Amino acid sequence: MSCYELYALKFAGPFSSSGAFMMWMKEWETVALRNYYFWCLKSPERTVLVDAGVSPLLARQRNLPGYLSPADMLKGLEVRAEAVSQVILTHLHWDHVDGASLFPHAEFFVQRSERDFWLGDDLARRPPFTFFLNDQTRAVCRSIEESGRLTMIDGERETMPGITCLPAPGHSVGHQAVVADTSRGRAILGSDCAHLFRNYEENWPSALIIDMVAWVRSLKTLKQRVSAPDLLFPGHDPLMSERYPEVAPGITRLA
Numbered sequence: 675m676s677c678y679e680l681y682a683l684k685f686a687g688p689f690s691s692s693g694a695f696m697m698w699m700k701e702w703e704t705v706a707l708r709n710y711y712f713w714c715l716k717s718p719e720r721t722v723l724v725d726a727g728v729s730p731l732l733a734r735q736r737n738l739p740g741y742l743s744p745a746d747m748l749k750g751l752e753v754r755a756e757a758v759s760q761v762i763l764t765h766l767h768w769d770h771v772d773g774a775s776l777f778p779h780a781e782f783f784v785q786r787s788e789r790d791f792w793l794g795d796d797l798a799r800r801p802p803f804t805f806f807l808n809d810q811t812r813a814v815c816r817s818i819e820e821s822g823r824l825t826m827i828d829g830e831r832e833t834m835p836g837i838t839c840l841p842a843p844g845h846s847v848g849h850q851a852v853v854a855d856t857s858r859g860r861a862i863l864g865s866d867c868a869h870l871f872r873n874y875e876e877n878w879p880s881a882l883i884i885d886m887v888a889w890v891r892s893l894k895t896l897k898q899r900v901s902a903p904d905l906l907f908p909g910h911d912p913l914m915s916e917r918y919p920e921v922a923p924g925i926t927r928l929a
């Protein structure tokens with residue numbers, strides 16, 4: 675059995691917003707912080723990334739505070755970006771996919787429904803969807819597809835030994851979570867199914883949900899499938915940097 679170490683890599687942040695951004699329709703008067711992450715799964719046999727972060731170009735354009743290139747960050751885990759061979763994309767929002775060009779030899783995995791919406795549906799080019807993916811980052815997605823390195827998945831699939839892509843729609847049309855075998859049991863990187871641990875703990879979404887019915891079902895599925903509640907990880911919670919041992923600057927070991 676393949677068993678993975680899980681790392682969270684914080685490539686930007688902190689950002690602040692009204693608490694209502696992180697807890698839907700509540701906590702308007704509070705301030706909530708969020709970081710931007712991608713993740714690395716390591717076993718003796720292989721290294722797999724979950725999401726690709728943001729490129730230096732877009733980070734400059736958006737003026738992202740605390741930004742470090744995902745390619746540079748990986749050096750802290752002794753991983754070279756050019757050597758990365760597999761990246762699972764949880765969804766095609768800018769903060770999760772724009773850095774794909776940093777991994778020129780990687781194969782990328784995405785749910786077909788997610789690919790078809792963002793790259794195949796004209797609706798995706800209209801507001802408010804342009805908030806999540808602009809033409810520049812869409813071109814990044816197209817270029818990996820045209821180079822034959824974008825693999826579409828239909829539903830649940832074990833993409834590598836001990837790593838399963840699990841549909842978890844709601845935040846986006848074809849959002850997926852990543853289930854990984856670890857020494858503590860089955861962990862789930864839920865990405866933006868939840869922005870904070872609190873979304874899972876309180877069964878309450880962030881403001882960024884496009885299909886609430888699908889989201890509630892996804893939440894139920896992830897909680898059923900994970901081995902323990904503390905092995906279910908959100909997409910943007912600063913606690914991922916604070917509550918876990920730091921193994922290199924900006925990199926914490928989650929499991």
Ligand SMILES: [Zn+2]
Pocket residue numbers: 767769770866909910
């Ligand atoms: Zn996100």
